[in-house]
Amino acid sequence: MFQNLGGRHAWIAAAALFVVLGAARRAEAYTWMIRYGHGSCVSCHLDPSGGGLLTAYGREEGADILRTPWPSSGDEETNARRGKFLYGTVNPPDWLLLGAAFRPAVLVTNASADGMSNTTATGILMQADLRAGIRAGGWRASASIGVISNSSYASIVGNLISREHWVGYAFDGDTYTIRAGRINLPFGLRIIEHNFYVRAYTRTDINDEQQHGVAFAFDNRRVRAEVMGILGNYQISPDAFRERGYSGYAELMIAPDYAVGVSSLVTHAERDIVLGVPNTRQAHGLFVRLSPWTPLVVLGEADVTVNDPTGGPLAVGLATLLQADVEPVQGLHLIASGETWRPGGTETNTTYGAWGAVDWFVGWHLDLRLDFGRESMALDGMRLDATSVLAQLHLYL
Amino acid sequence: MIWLEALAFLAMVAAPLPAAAKPTFPCALLDGLNQACPAQVSLQPPCSDCHLGGKTGGATPFTAFAWGMRARGMSGSVESVKTAIAQMKIDGVDSDGDGTPDWQEIIDGTDPNEPGTASNIQDPQLGCAVGGRRAAGGIGAALALAALALVRRGRRRR
Numbered sequence: 035m036f037q038n039l040g041g042r043h044a045w046i047a048a049a050a051l052f053v054v055l056g057a058a059r060r061a062e063a064y065t066w067m068i069r070y071g072h073g074s075c076v077s078c079h080l081d082p083s084g085g086g087l088l089t090a091y092g093r094e095e096g097a098d099i100l101r102t103p104w105p106s107s108g109d110e111e112t113n114a115r116r117g118k119f120l121y122g123t124v125n126p127p128d129w130l131l132l133g134a135a136f137r138p139a140v141l142v143t144n145a146s147a148d149g150m151s152n153t154t155a156t157g158i159l160m161q162a163d164l165r166a167g168i169r170a171g172g173w174r175a176s177a178s179i180g181v182i183s184n185s186s187y188a189s190i191v192g193n194l195i196s197r198e199h200w201v202g203y204a205f206d207g208d209t210y211t212i213r214a215g216r217i218n219l220p221f222g223l224r225i226i227e228h229n230f231y232v233r234a235y236t237r238t239d240i241n242d243e244q245q246h247g248v249a250f251a252f253d254n255r256r257v258r259a260e261v262m263g264i265l266g267n268y269q270i271s272p273d274a275f276r277e278r279g280y281s282g283y284a285e286l287m288i289a290p291d292y293a294v295g296v297s298s299l300v301t302h303a304e305r306d307i308v309l310g311v312p313n314t315r316q317a318h319g320l321f322v323r324l325s326p327w328t329p330l331v332v333l334g335e336a337d338v339t340v341n342d343p344t345g346g347p348l349a350v351g352l353a354t355l356l357q358a359d360v361e362p363v364q365g366l367h368l369i370a371s372g373e374t375w376r377p378g379g380t381e382t383n384t385t386y387g388a389w390g391a392v393d394w395f396v397g398w399h400l401d402l403r404l405d406f407g408r409e410s411m412a413l414d415g416m417r418l419d420a421t422s423v424l425a426q427l428h429l430y431l
Numbered sequence: 432m433i434w435l436e437a438l439a440f441l442a443m444v445a446a447p448l449p450a451a452a453k454p455t456f457p458c459a460l461l462d463g464l465n466q467a468c469p470a471q472v473s474l475q476p477p478c479s480d481c482h483l484g485g486k487t488g489g490a491t492p493f494t495a496f497a498w499g500m501r502a503r504g505m506s507g508s509v510e511s512v513k514t515a516i517a518q519m520k521i522d523g524v525d526s527d528g529d530g531t532p533d534w535q536e537i538i539d540g541t542d543p544n545e546p547g548t549a550s551n552i553q554d555p556q557l558g559c560a561v562g563g564r565r566a567a568g569g570i571g572a573a574l575a576l577a578a579l580a581l582v583r584r585g586r587r588r589r
Contacts, residue, residue: 141490147502148522154506156489184488189557229493234483242486268559275555307484309545310552346547380528380546411498414528418498 065223066331066359066367068323070099071290074255075224080131080167080176082211082251083260083283084224085240086198087133087167087176093117101395102365116398120431129170137161139426147418159183160426163197174202174211187270188216188242196269198244211251216244216269219281220251220260221297223321223335223355231353231375231387232335236299236317238281245277259284264301277301277315291325297337309343316340319353333357339378349379365395376412383412401428455509456481460537463513464520476537477554480544485554495526496533496543 067078075084078092088096097117115122119132126132137160144153163180177199179190188195200215218224221238228239237243249262260283266276279302285295299317306313319337326332339351357371369391376384386409393403405424410417457475458468469475479485481497492501503522505515520534529546531539542548 143501145498145501147499150502150504150518152501152504152506154501158488158490160490182488184490185486185557187484187486187555187557189559191558270555270557272556307555308479308542310542310548343547346545411495413495413499414525416524418495418502420498 064100065225065323065333066325066361068291068293069325069328069331069361070095073287073290073293073323074253074258076208076211076251076253076258080169080174081198081218082204082208082213082253083218083220083258085218086178087131087165089131089169090128093119097398100365101397101400102363104397121398129168131165131167131169131176133165133167134431135161135163135165136429137426139424142423144421145418146420147413147416157183161428163195172203172205174204174213176200186242187267188244189269195242197240197242209252209254211253212249213251214248216246216267217249217262218244219264219299220249220262220283221281221299221317222283222295222319222337223323223333225333225357227371227389230355230371231373231385232319232337232355235339235351235353235375235377236319236337237315238299238317245281256287257284258287270307272305274305275303275307277303277307279315283321285321293323295321297321306341306343309341309346311346312344314340314342316342329361331359331361333359341379347379349377349381351378352376365401367391367393367395369393381412381414383415385409385411399430402426403428456512459509459512460516463516464534464538466538473553474540476540477542477552479552479554480537480542486557494544499524499526499533 072078072095076082078089078095079085080087080089094114094117097113119126124132139158139160140155141158142153142155144151159182161180162182163178165176165178167176168174178197180195180197181193182195183193185193186195188197190196196216198216198218200213200217202211202213204211218240219238221236222232224240225233226240228234228241233239244267245264246266246268247262247264249260251260252258262281264277264279264281266273266278268276270276279300281299283295283297285293287293297317297319300314302312302314304312306315317337317339319335321335322333324332334356336352336354339353341349341351353373353375355371355373357369360368362368369389371389371391373387374384387407389405389407391403391405393401395401403426405422407422407424409420409422411420457477460476460480461468477485478487479494481494481500482488482491483493484491499519500512500515503515503518505511516534516537520532523532525532526543527546531541533543536543540552542552
């Protein structure tokens with residue numbers, strides 16, 4: 035299996051594999067790839083709406099444009115091999131896609147209110163996943179399995195999780211794809227920052243908010259869209275907690291580096307997972323991706339949320355996000371984000387968040403990220419301030 | 432072959448992991464309010480009072496109620512939970528603004544983070560094996576195993 039394996043690389047690969055097995059992810063999705071004219075997702079990702087497993091082309095592109103190219107980098111052939119799964123030490127057949135990721139983090143938070151303040155620090159295993167996918171003719175399939183340190187809606191048992199597992203078929207050169215299984219909800223910007231208000235309060239993150247259902251995707255490189263019939267998350271129970279409805283988006287590429295889209299979601303659960311009562315939940319919004327200058331990508335999203343719980347007040351809220359990603363040197367990302375959240379209902383004030391991050395794709399299959407965030411939360415006329423520092427290491431194979 | 436072994440190993444190391452929960456915290460909340468803790472877990476304050484969506488662990492204690500508790504000294508110890516909820520009561524914190532202070536909602540079994548919630552809120556059960564069904568979640572492992580078994584077979588043919 036480990037053919038063509040040099041001594042040093044063998045140790046690197048073995049160490050990486052050991053680390054991945056000992057712990058293995060949160061899905062990757064780099065929306066800012068639009069700066070390179072990659073507005074469409076399906077050519078690089080097995081998931082037609084992006085994120086997760088890479089196609090062979092996606093790996094090649096990633097090897098070329100994701101990391102900082104050091105002057106001592108090897109020749110073209112060596113680099114092409116290094117960009118492959120497990121640094122090219124394993125050669126799966128063309129129809130089989132493999133991947134793995136390991137993302138440990140340290141989170142330090144400070145909360146202050148009414149003159150009181152408290153700081154806590156915690157280690158988090160955010161991601162430790164193995165992924166396998168099939169891309170044979172029109173057939174498509176993908177599955178992930180991993181462990182994390184928190185309990186999760188993706189749990190199979192305990193801390194063993196499967197974020198996604200689906201089978202499908204693609205027609206007409208991936209213009210149309212139909213899938214069934216546990217799938218990322220098609221909604222808004224597919225970003226890795228799952229705690230942003232636009233993802234958290236629409237419950238559409240790619241961390242563990244996937245649902246079981248059937249999805250139909252369309253992508254002709256000018257328009258991409260996906261709509262999913264949601265049957266519920268069958269990795270939680272009892273059945274009353276499961277949401278049924280739909281989620282979807284459509285995005286128009288106005289130019290190779292400029293896209294605008296709309297999203298919509300309506301679900302109903304007999305026992306809302308947050309409210310504990312029957313609730314019909316809606317989210318509808320707009321999003322934009324724009325790269326006016328190659329090193330700069332601007333992402334924006336605004337979503338209106340509606341919660342109509344039985345026995346509770348109707349709450350019409352608004353979540354917004356504006357993010358700028360600057361890449362002054364290939365592989366080094368300076369990211370600034372601002373976000374707001376107004377839940378509606380009895381809460382009339384707005385919560386604000388501001389984040390700054392440095393994400394450096396320092397070498398093959400490795401990036402280091404440091405986030406600093408400040409939030410001012412509206413709590414019934416009071417303000418609670420939170421400061422967060424998050425340091426992450428991300429090894430992806 | 433190595434992948435089948437890898438998956439088996441992953442399953443073995445992952446399954447016994449604790450869910451990173453603090454099962455003593457719900458009772459500590461009631462203790463800090465001088466209330467007896469019911470033996471029945473479903474009658475105790477749910478994890479979702481502090482943890483987003485009831486998902487326990489260090490990355491999720493970010494509900495409005497949890498932030499209020501953390502500002503008042505809640506950390507990783509049971510004692511800090513007791514003193515923080517006592518301070519919440521003194522301060523009269525009402526995180527969801529429904530007119531009922533958080534400490535009273537903890538006793539009543541309603542959600543201090545959301546107005547209009549029913550009493551005795553329960554967390555969802557996480558995982559495929561609960562609720563009497565081993566449903567679609569198992570498909571993931573089955574798919575991965577099937578794909579990797581195919582790789583193994585393909586290698587043997589070469």
